[in-house]
Amino acid sequence: MTTAPPAVADQLEPPDPVGEAVASILAGVMFGATAGLTHQHPGEARHPRLDGPGAVSATAPGPDGWETTCTVCLDDRIAEVLVADSGPLMDMLAGLPAAGLRAAERFRGTDVGADGALDPSVRRALRDVIAAEVLADYLPEAADPARGARFIGDIIDYLIELSGTRVESHDLTHGVLVADVLSDDPRLVFHYPADVRPAKRAPLLFDGQRSLLVVDSAGHARTELQWHRIDRLARVDDAPPALSPAGRRIDAPRRSVALVESGSLVAAASRRLGGLGFFLRADRSIWTFVSGRPFLVRRGEHWSAFPLQLATLIEGMIGGGDAAGLVVDTAFIVSGERGGAILAIAEDASALDATVPDKDRYDLRDRLDPTGMRPETKLHHLIDAAELDDVTLARLALLDGATVVDRDGRLLAYGAIVESADSEHEGARTAAAKTLSNLALVVLKVSADGDITVFRQGRVVATLLGPPPL
Numbered sequence: 282m283t284t285a286p287p288a289v290a291d292q293l294e295p296p297d298p299v300g301e302a303v304a305s306i307l308a309g310v311m312f313g314a315t316a317g318l319t320h321q322h323p324g325e326a327r328h329p330r331l332d333g334p335g336a337v338s339a340t341a342p343g344p345d346g347w348e349t350t351c352t353v354c355l356d357d358r359i360a361e362v363l364v365a366d367s368g369p370l371m372d373m374l375a376g377l378p379a380a381g382l383r384a385a386e387r388f389r390g391t392d393v394g395a396d397g398a399l400d401p402s403v404r405r406a407l408r409d410v411i412a413a414e415v416l417a418d419y420l421p422e423a424a425d426p427a428r429g430a431r432f433i434g435d436i437i438d439y440l441i442e443l444s445g446t447r448v449e450s451h452d453l454t455h456g457v458l459v460a461d462v463l464s465d466d467p468r469l470v471f472h473y474p475a476d477v478r479p480a481k482r483a484p485l486l487f488d489g490q491r492s493l494l495v496v497d498s499a500g501h502a503r504t505e506l507q508w509h510r511i512d513r514l515a516r517v518d519d520a521p522p523a524l525s526p527a528g529r530r531i532d533a534p535r536r537s538v539a540l541v542e543s544g545s546l547v548a549a550a551s552r553r554l555g556g557l558g559f560f561l562r563a564d565r566s567i568w569t570f571v572s573g574r575p576f577l578v579r580r581g582e583h584w585s586a587f588p589l590q591l592a593t594l595i596e597g598m599i600g601g602g603d604a605a606g607l608v609v610d611t612a613f614i615v616s617g618e619r620g621g622a623i624l625a626i627a628e629d630a631s632a633l634d635a636t637v638p639d640k641d642r643y644d645l646r647d648r649l650d651p652t653g654m655r656p657e658t659k660l661h662h663l664i665d666a667a668e669l670d671d672v673t674l675a676r677l678a679l680l681d682g683a684t685v686v687d688r689d690g691r692l693l694a695y696g697a698i699v700e701s702a703d704s705e706h707e708g709a710r711t712a713a714a715k716t717l718s719n720l721a722l723v724v725l726k727v728s729a730d731g732d733i734t735v736f737r738q739g740r741v742v743a744t745l746l747g748p749p750p751l
Contacts, residue, residue, distance in 0.1 A: 294320040295344050299388045299407070302399050303381040304351060306408050310377065310415075310577070310586050312743060313356030320347045335371075339378035344389060351378040370593050373415065373576075373586055380414035383430070405582050409437050412577055412584045419557050419571050421461045424498035432500050436559055437567065437579070439474035443484050444565040452563040456489020456547045459496050460556025462514045463503050471502035489547055489560045508546055511553055548573045562617060564731060575613055591733070591745060598737060599626050599722045602688035608725060610671040615678055616731040622678035623699075623714050625685040625721040630693050632720045633685060641682065641697035666692045678727075683717055715739050 297318065304316040320343055335355030343349030355374060384407060391403055399407070410430070417429035424432070436457060443453045457473070473496045477483045487494040492507045495514075506514065551558035552573025560568045567579040578585050591612075595605040604626045615622045627633060630644050639645055646661035666673055669692050678684040682696040701712035711734075714726040718736035726734045735743040 295347050296397065297344050297349065298393045298397055298399055299385045299391060300343065300349055300351070302404055302407055303385045303411065306404075306411055306584075307351070307353050307377050307381045310411070310584050311353065311355060311374065312585065312591075312745060314353055316351065316353045316378075316381075319350045319352075320344075321350070322346070323348050335374065337375050337378055339382055341379070341382035341386065343385075349382060349385070351382050353377045353381075370586075376415060376418050380418070381411055383414045384410040408582065408584055409441075409579075410434060412579065413437060416557060416569060416577060419576075420459060421498040421556055423461050424459075428500075433557075435474055435500075439478060440559060440561045440567050442478075443561055444567070446484075448481075448485065452565070453484045453561065454488045454490060454563050455484040455559075455561040456487055456493030457496055457559045458493055458506065458547060458550045458554065458556050459498065459559075460551075460554045461497050462495060462554050462556075463497065467501055467503060473500055473502040477502055484561075491546070493546055493550060493558075493560075495550075506546075506550055508549075511550060514554060548575070564617070564619075566731075585745065591735070591743070594735070594743065595626070595723055598742075599688050603690040604686050604688050607669065607671055607674060607690045608686065611674040611678060612725050612727055612733050614671060614675040615727045616733060618675075618679060619729055619731065620679045621710060621729040622675075622725075622727045623683040623710060623717065624674075624678055624725040624727070625683055625714075625717050626723050627685050627687055627693060627721040629687055633694060633697075636699055636717065636720055637683075637685070637694050637697045641694045643695060644691070644693045683713060683724075685717075685721065688722065 297320065300318045304318050308314050308316040323346075325348075335357075336352060337354075338350055338352040340348055340350045353374060387410060388403070388407055391399060393399055413430045413433040416433045417424075417426075420429050420433070436459075440455060443455050446453050471477060473494070477494075483494075486492060487505060492505045495503050495506050497503055547558040547560040547568070548570045550556075551570040555572070558570035560570070562568060565580075569576045569578070576586070592605055592609045595609060596602075599605060608624050608626055612622075612624060615624075630642075633642065643661050643664065643666065664677075666677070669686065669690055674684065674686070674692070677692075677695040680696045682698050683694070684692075685694040685697060686692055699713040699717050701709075701716040710726055710728070714724045714734070714736050716739075718724040719739045722737075723742075724736040726736065728734070733745045734741055735745075
């Protein structure tokens, strides 16, 4: 005789340290997001712990015959500027709970400590497996779904291994594009990364800056791809459209991320050829690219979707315009240069009148008396910034001082010295960014370590790429 399970109200949810770890990791992937779990017996009503705009859920088998529902909810500041089917950010969000539950299934039965928590080494592995599950949804359609996440996991593991390796006193970089761009069968089968790992010169040959390695969806290393030979594999107009897991086309960015230290070759290749790009930077971070745009980033053993969220957040702050994407792309480039910068978006030029000296105002270059111009001001007439792009803006932003554009992405000032009374207490760059944010719509401060801090109205709104939590 089978005994019916007790009423739901009389039951306690089962212990699920793996599931709780997954929820914590998912919340960290999306800046400011929250994630939670509920458990129920099959067939029982599901009551997600979180609800509201920007909230998605998935259900899968859980521990000891239970079902587990995982819900991830975006921060209200992000959710309120999203619209239905708004693109890559929502597509990633839609796949996160299911990816987390798939990863949890692979870790069920893992031993836990006396405090009921997972060992730190297991949590590190779980973070990488969740990232692999998310990224597997963006593999070429020909990829084997059952093998996809493990294939991506192998790539991540190899890049992590390389990140701790130095050759001739240099930190290694490495670039890989997973894309089906060659239709012929390979004459020599190279399994990536297994057959490439023993070749010590491989990361030197495919450094992701001058050349990257093209790998097909079956995991076979096929050919190198150099900057000047991208069009030999596919023309821009012939590039297959990048599709999200939901089947929507992912539009390529209008600007190119074109400094090699930031993975521009991998970005350009994924934009032109489709597929999924990986770039190991010299600072040991791992960047992934979909359709030319940064997607998930691993830094300090943690994964973050900050590129997508940051652009969405800033678009909401400034109320539209071209400047959000331009400034975010520029911040990514500068973060890899280890030089630091202040980037600001102003409502219009008048916002700078009381703070930025005329000599630093690019927009005033034609209004000033040529006979009384300082040498720095004369240089404004030699700068080609009429059609501003992220490469030009990054070059200017790396100079001392603040760089300011208006909402439409027009250059207003660069190398601008912003006076602040608080510079003795919190550092000149931080104080200047805070002061400028009281006049501009939003300010991004990029530190020499690559951290990105967002200021608005004198307050810190977000800090991204900073030291991860333990």
